[in-house]
Amino acid sequence: MTKALLWRALAAVPTLLLATFVVFLLVKLVPGDPAVTIAGEQATAEQLAIIRENLGLNDPLPVQYWNWLSDALSGDLGRSVHSGEGVTDAIRRTFPPTLQIVAGGMIVAIALGVPAGVASGRRANSPVDGTVSTLSTLGVALPSFWLGLVLVSLFALRWGWFPATGFVSMSDGLLDSWRSTVLPAVAIGTVGAAEVTRQLRSAMVEELASDHVRTLRAKGLSERSLVWKHALRNCSVPLLTVLGLQVNRFLGATVVIEAVFGISGLGTLVVGATQRQDIPLVQGVILVMVLVVMATSFVVDVAYRLIDPRISQ
DSSP, X not given: OHHHHHHHHHHHHHHHHXXXXXXXXXXXXXXXXXXXHHHOXXXXXXXXXXXXXXXXXXXXXXXXXXXXXXXXXXXXXXXXXXXXXXXXXXXXXXXXXXXXXXXXXHHHHHHHHHHHHHHHHHTTTSHHHHHHHHHHHHHHHSOHHHHHHHHIIIIIIISOSSOSSOOOOGGGOHHHHHHHHHHHHHHHHHHHHHHHHHHHHHHXXXXXXXXXHHHHHHTTXXXXXXXXXXXXHHTHHXXXXXXXXXXXXXXXXXXXXXXXXXXXXXHHHHHHHHXXXXXHHHHHHHHHHHHHXXXXXXXXXXXXXXXXXXXXX
């Protein structure tokens, strides 16, 4: 398994290079002149020329990409052209809220989706299955930002159980930090739970109808052990695939969710940077998101091999 994982890690290198080039190129295609954004509409041609030279905008595109990539590999993602703050420092400041929301959303997706998917799969074509399937279909179509507004209206403004906006760092109090994360995590996690339920239900129905499960049932194995110990384990590979994809989806959803709950995370940072055409900041944030997605994919790959030894390649 170690050899397979090593090859998997090496194969990720060209993928990462391609992803960084696409990120670099897409940002370059954004309309507008960064020099004008920095200096203002009233800047002279000489001032604009100096800014372009300092930013390296006069260099050929491959040279610009190589310079940016070399600095990024050394941990230097440049400085914000709007605030002057280091991009790495800005990401370090805003990454914890986003990471905590995504982690909370995953907990909600697993806590709601796995029991619902198992219950629906065990009772296929029953009223329970019909109810769960209907709710999961609605959940997939439910906009996370709308659900977030409903949660704020009920649990924050009406009942006062959770804060309506803002984020509390863990260093300022663990309990208060998680209380500030509950509503945004539920908003994105509920949608993820619906997808987990749908996929797990299909896998569970197929697994419970398999020959080896019928053999175990004929041997007198309890239904509880049959479902939770054997069938669910065999459904874990598609379940892990869905959970890995939810991380990508949650990262995208934080752009809107952070705006709804007034949280200064990566999503808020990249939206503001895009509006101001702050190219170094946009590139840095997107690069971090790409790295998170690739790391998630690698972790899922490792989990595949730990759960199912037959997956060796």
